[in-house]
Amino acid sequence: DAGVIQSPRHEVTEMGQEVTLRCKPISGHDYLFWYRQTMMRGLELLIYFNNNVPIDDSGMPEDRFSAKMPNASFSTLKIQPSEPRDSAVYFCASSLMRDQPQHFGDGTRLSIL
Amino acid sequence: AQSVAQPEDQVNVAEGNPLTVKCTYSVSGNPYLFWYVQYPNRGLQFLLKYITGDNLVKGSYGFEAEFNKSQTSFHLKKPSALVSDSALYFCAVRGGSSNTGKLIFGQGTTLQVKP
Numbered sequence: 009d010a011g012v013i014q015s016p017r018h019e020v021t022e023m024g025q026e027v028t029l030r031c032k033p034i035s036g037h038d039y040l041f042w043y044r045q046t047m048m049r050g051l052e053l054l055i056y057f058n059n060n061v062p063i064d065d066s067g068m069p070e071d072r073f074s075a076k077m078p079n080a081s082f083s084t085l086k087i088q089p090s091e092p093r094d095s096a097v098y099f100c101a102s103s104l105m106r107d108q109p110q111h112f113g114d115g116t117r118l119s120i121l
Numbered sequence: 122a123q124s125v126a127q128p129e130d131q132v133n134v135a136e137g138n139p140l141t142v143k144c145t146y147s148v149s150g151n152p153y154l155f156w157y158v159q160y161p162n163r164g165l166q167f168l169l170k171y172i173t174g175d176n177l178v179k180g181s182y183g184f185e186a187e188f189n190k191s192q193t194s195f196h197l198k199k200p201s202a203l204v205s206d207s208a209l210y211f212c213a214v215r216g217g218s219s220n221t222g223k224l225i226f227g228q229g230t231t232l233q234v235k236p
Contacts, residue, residue, distance in 0.1 A: 012164070039222050051165075051211065051226045064223055099164055106222040107153055107172060107215070112164030 010034070012113035014100050020119045026088040029116045032081055033102030041110060042075055042085050043099040051099075057083065058106075090120045123148045125214045127227035134202045134234055142197040142230045144212030153215040154195045155224065156186055158208050165211060171195060182206070202234045 013032040021027055033040050041056040055065040060077045068075070072091070077083040087094055097117050101110040124147045134140045146152055153172050157165040169180025176188045186197045197210060209231050213224040 041222075050228045053223055056222055058222065064221060101164070103222075107170075109155065109167035109170060110165075110224070112157075112166070114162070114164045 012100055012102055012111050014098075014113035014116050016116060017114065018117045018119075020121065021090060022121050023091055024089045026086065027090045027094075027118060027120075029085040029098050029100075029118070031083045031085070031100030031113060033083070033100070034104075034111055035081065037102035037104050037111070039103040039106060039110075040077060040083050041101040041103075042083070043101065043112075045097045045099060045115070046095075054085070092120045094118065095120050123214055123225045125212050125225050125227040127210075127212055127230045129230050130228075131231045131233060134232070136204050136234055136236050137201050140199050140202040140206070140232065140234070142210050142212075142232060144195045144197065144227060146193050146195060146212075146214045148214055152195075154186075154188065155213040155215075156180065156184070156195075156197050157211045157213065157226075159211065159229070160208050168197070168210075202232075204234050204236055207232055207234045 015030045038059055042054040043051055045051045054067045055075045056063055057077045075085045097115045099112050099115045101112040103110045126145045128143055155170045156168040158168055159165045168184050169178050171178045171188045179185045184199050186195055188195050209229045211229050212227040215224050
C-alpha cells in the first residue's frame, strides 16, 4: 500500500521566493496534518484538516504560511514570501480517524538561502 | 494545557540489555498516549498507543510501554535492545476530554544501542 507521499523531498530556494509543498494522504484517511521539525523547536503541528476542512491552524507561524486541501487526496502548504528561518523539515501525516495512529510521509527538507 | 516531557535527550544501552525511554505527561481527563520512532531522513513511524484498558501495551518490533496514572508516566521499554533500535523516539499525548485531533509531541530521545 502506498503511504503518505510528499513532494518535493528537497527544496532549496532564495529568500523571498514562494514555496509550495505537496502531500497526498493515504486513501480513505479523514485527517491530514502538517508538521515542521527543527533542532531548536522540535516537532510542531502547523495545521490539521478533517474531511478537507481546516480545524486547527493555531500553529501556523504567521500570515506568510497558508495551507489548503481542495480534495481528499491532495493538500498544499505554501510559504510566501519565504525567509531563512523557515528552513526546516516539513512533514505531512494522515490518519483514518482522530485517535488512530498518524502515518507520516518522509518529509520535505526546505532550505531558504 | 496538555504537555509531554521526555527528560532524557539521549539514552545509551548495550545490545542485549533492556532499555527504557522515559515519558511523563500532563492532560485534563484520561490521556491518549502514543510512541513513535524516527530513523534518519524518514518520517515518524507509529510504535504503540494507550487509550484504555491494560496498563501494559505491546507494540511493534518488540517494544512495550507501561501506563502509570499515579505517576503520569508512559515509559517505553524493550527487554533486549538491538543495534537497529538506534533512532529518535517521540512520546505524544492527546487530552481525553478534548475533541481535538491534535497530538502534542515531546522533544524526542535519541536511543543509541552499542554492539
